Amino acid sequence: MAATKQPQPGVEPEQAPESLDACRRCALWEHATQAVPGVGPRHAPMMIVGEQPGDQEDLQGKPFVGPAGAMLDRALEEAGVARKAVYVTNAVKHFKWEPRGKRRMHKTPGQREIDACHYWLDRETGKVEPKVIVALGSTALKSVLRNSKATLQASMGHAIEHEGHAIIATYHPSFALRAPDPETRERAYKAIVDALREAHRLVTHHRTR
Numbered sequence: 381m382a383a384t385k386q387p388q389p390g391v392e393p394e395q396a397p398e399s400l401d402a403c404r405r406c407a408l409w410e411h412a413t414q415a416v417p418g419v420g421p422r423h424a425p426m427m428i429v430g431e432q433p434g435d436q437e438d439l440q441g442k443p444f445v446g447p448a449g450a451m452l453d454r455a456l457e458e459a460g461v462a463r464k465a466v467y468v469t470n471a472v473k474h475f476k477w478e479p480r481g482k483r484r485m486h487k488t489p490g491q492r493e494i495d496a497c498h499y500w501l502d503r504e505t506g507k508v509e510p511k512v513i514v515a516l517g518s519t520a521l522k523s524v525l526r527n528s529k530a531t532l533q534a535s536m537g538h539a540i541e542h543e544g545h546a547i548i549a550t551y552h553p554s555f556a557l558r559a560p561d562p563e564t565r566e567r568a569y570k571a572i573v574d575a576l577r578e579a580h581r582l583v584t585h586h587r588t589r
């Protein structure tokens with residue numbers, strides 16, 4: 381006989397919370413310091429979506445303030461995009477991690493967590509209404525496209541029209557930081573800069589039409 385799935389304590393997938401802090405749609409809130417909301421102008425033409433908060437983001441309550449954020453800042457500058465003009469957020473708002481010694485090591489969110497947290501990303505895209513969304517990494521891409529089978533490999537190098545937004549997919553800066561060899565790191569960083577440049581071009585194009 382198939383085992384009946386037991387609900388996890390403190391998890392309410394159908395909950396429609398009024399605030400991120402009250403969210404119990406998945407179990408990630410339990411071991412995180414706090415939820416990390418997106419930041420940026422209300423009607424930013426460009427939205428950047430990452431995966432989830434990292435260790436520093438979890439502690440500070442802001443997105444992209446750790447090492448990956450420093451790389452994103454560098455890439456934005458090189459692409460000619462002002463970070464303060466961009467809305468920056470994550471597909472998943474609580475830090476998923478596992479202990480390794482005294483450190484908290486990043487753990488990739490599962491599809492169930494991506495789906496649960498899409499509730500918040502959907503609210504952000506509805507509020508900001510960006511022309512262009514840059515998805516950093518495959519978790520962000522799956523969430524933005526609402527497609528669990530979406531891959532970076534098939535989606536990079538061209539804009540994808542989706543629900544009124546142009547979606548540009550590229551690597552997450554963490555990949556460009558952690559890839560084992562310098563050539564891959566350099567190639568990934570360049571791809572991020574190119575994607576941001578293309579996103580900027582599309583934003584400008586939309587504005588002048």
Ligand code: SF4
Binds near residue numbers: 403404409493496498
């Ligand atoms: S990760 Fe997202 S869905 Fe899960 S509890 Fe946090 S805010 Fe809610």
